[in-house]
Amino acid sequence: IIVHxxxxxxxxxxxxxxxxxxxxxVVNLDNPKKLVGIITRTESLKP
Known part of the structure; x- marks a missing residue:
């Protein structure tokens, strides 16, 4: 499961x-094999 x-x-x-x-x-839009980051539920809830 990926997002851009x-x-x-x-x-x-x-x-x-x-x-x-x-x-x-989170993968690169032009190169879906290139990882640019990871988003977690807990990280996304931090202020």
Whole structure:
């Protein structure tokens, strides 16, 4: 399960909930094999 840097945080949470996962990979839009980050539920809730 992946998202791209341009995806909104709402889209990210929807994918997390749909697939019941606590973290999701952020990949390069032009090269989906290139990991650019990881978003977790707990990190995304920090101020």
């Amino acid at each position: 840097p341009r995806d909104s945080i709402l889209e990210v949470f929807e994918k997390m909930n749909l697939h019941n996962v606590g973290r999701i990979l």
